[in-house]
Amino acid sequence: MWCKEFRDALWRVSIFVAILIGLLIVIVNAFPLFEPLMRGLYSQDTMADLLGIPPEQLLDFGIFARGEFYVLDQWQGKTLGQLIPIFVLLVAFPIFSREQEKRTIYFLLSGWSRTSVYWVKYGTGFLMIAGSVVLLNLLAPLFMNIAGYPTPYSLIILAMGQQLIAAWFLYSLFLLVSIRFSDQVRVMVAGGMLIIVLPFLSFVPALSWLNIYPYILGVGLYDRGGMDLGYSIGLSMVAPVCSLVGARYFATKEVE
Amino acid sequence: MWFKVDLRSPDPIYHQIQSGIKELIMRGEIKEGETLPSIRDMASFLRVNPNTVVRAYRELETDGLVFARPGMGYLVVQSPQEIRESMKEGIKPMIQEIFTKARKLGMDYHEFLEVAEQLWKTMK
C-alpha cells in the first residue's frame, strides 16, 4: 500500500518541488542585488528624520550582505514559507477524500483494517511533506555556498524546524477535513479558506496568536537566534492530538 | 442432450429433474447398474443450482430408484419396467385434474373421449 500512496502523491509533490527549486535558483542569483536595493529603498525613507537620529544608526546595512539573513528573509520568509500551508493542503487534500469520492474505499477496506489504512496514508503523506520541506530548506544554503556566498546552516535549520512543526500541525488538521468530506473539491475549498483566514486573524488582538504564519515564516528568528519555544511546544502538542482524533474519526465513521 | 427444465412449469425444478432422470432410465440411456451424471455436470448442463440437483437425486434415492455410494455417485438400481410402473402411478393425479376441469366445463364422458382420441392421434 505504501507504493500506491507514494505514487499517487508523486506528481503533485514533484511539480511543486521543481517549481520551487527554480524559484530558489532565481533568488540565489539575485543575492548580489539585495544590499544595493535595500540601500536604495531605505535612503529614501524619512524615518531617520522622524526619529531624529542619524540614518547610519538606524539600519545595519551590512545585514543585507549576509547570506544567512538573505535566505531567512527572502527564501523562508517570502517564498517557501508562504507556500508551506498550500503545499501541505496540496498533499493532504485527496488522501482520504479521493478514495471516498471514487468509491475505491470499499476495495481498500476489504483488504486492510481502518487503523492501518489511516496510519499508512498518514505516514506516506507526512514523509513526502517532511522530505520536501527538508530538501527545499537545505538546498538554499547549499546553492548559496556553491554560488560563492558563504552561508551558515544553523539558523536555517531552526527555521526549517519551525516549518516542519507547523506543517505537521496543518497536515493533521487537513487530514481531518479530507476524512470529513467525500468530495475532493470541498476539501480544497475548506482548507483554502482556513489558509486565507489565518493572516486576517492578526487584526483581532485576542485571536492574533492563532495566526501561525509569522511562525512558519520565521519572523524574529534572526534576532532571537533561536526557535519560538511557545509556538513550537504548543503546536507539537496539538498536532499529535489532531492525528489521533483523525485516526479515531476514520475508524468509526460511516462509509456511505 | 439429456433433458430440459422449464422454470415456467408448475412442476418444481427438482421434480422435473426426477422425471427427467426416470425417463432417461426408461429409454435405456442410463442402464441399471450405471451411475447417474454427476451433480456438477447435471447442474451445469441444466444451468440450475446444484443443491436442487442434490434434492432431486436424494428423492430418487428415497423412492428406491437409485442408491448413493459414497464417493462413487448414484447407482441406478431399478429396471426400466419398474420405473415405468411407478410413473404410471404418478400420472394418475394429472389425469384426475383434467377430469375435474372437464367436469367443471360440463363435458360428459363421450365428449371427453372424443377430444382425447383426436389429440392422441395428432401426437407422434
Add this chain to the structure above:
Amino acid sequence: MENHEVEPVLRVQNLVKVYRKTHTALRGISFSVRPSQVYALLGRNGAGKTTTLKSIMGWLRYSGEIRVLGSSVDAVRQKIAYVPEEKSLYGQHHLLQTIHLCQRMFPDFRKEAMVELAHRFEIPMKRKLGSFSLGMRSIVYTLIALSRDAEIYMLDEPGLGLDAIIRESLMELIREKLYEGKTVLYTSHIIQEVERIADWVSIIDHGKILLSVLVDDIKEQYRTFFIPFDQEPLLRTFSFRSVWKKSTHWLGISDRKDQWESLRDRPGISSEVPDLDSFFRILVRGQSNVV
C-alpha cells in the same frame, strides 16, 4: 432443507437503519444464511439491498444484531469477499498492477485463478482500468472476489451492467463456489437469475423482508389465485399472503394448502402454480391480507 442444526454463516436479526432521523432505510431485517448455500436478496431498486449488505460489512451504523461466522464482522473480515454496488477499482492501475495489489491485500487471493478468468472473459492485462467500459470494470471486481478463497462471498448486484452471456458465465462461477463448500450471499433485481442459481431467496421491499423462502418450495407451497371483483368477499373469508388489485380482478398468493381446493371450486376463480416472477410481483405490489 435438512440442516437446521448447522451454525449459520450469517445471521441478521432485526436490522434497522435510519438515516439522519428522517429516512428509515431498513425496518427490521432478519434472515439467516446456512453454509454451502446461494442466498439471494431480491428486491427492486431502493428496496434496501445495498444498505443491508453495507450494514453487514460494518460500513454503516445500525441497530440490530449481525453475526458473521459466529463473530462480529471485524473479526472475520479476512474471510469475506465483498463486492460493492459501485465496484470501483483504481483507474490509474492496469489489471496486472491491480492483481499485484490484491496479492498483498488478500492472503487468500489466487493469482493464477484470476489470470485464467481474465483470459476467459477477455479482459486486457495492460490497459488502465479507467479506460474500461462500465461492464468490464464491474466484472473485474467480481472476478477478483471470486478468485479469492474466502468463506463467504457477498456480492452486491454482480450482474449489473453485464450482458446476458457474461452473466451466465458468472452464474457458473458462483455455482462452482457451492461445489467448494462456500457460501454466497448476493443481491439482485433480476428475477430469472435468482430463480436459476439461488437456494433461498428473501424478497425485500421498502426496507422490509416480505418473505424468505426456499426457491424450490415456491411451486409446492404457494398458489396464485385469480379473483374477479365480484368475488371480492373471498379475500376476507380465505387467507392470502398478499393480494394485488389490478384493473378487473385481484391476484392473490395463498400458502394455505387446505384452502386451495375450496377456492378453486368457487365460480370465476382460477389458480396457477407461481414462478418466482409472478410470486415476486404479487408480493411486492400487493398488501398482506392475513385473516
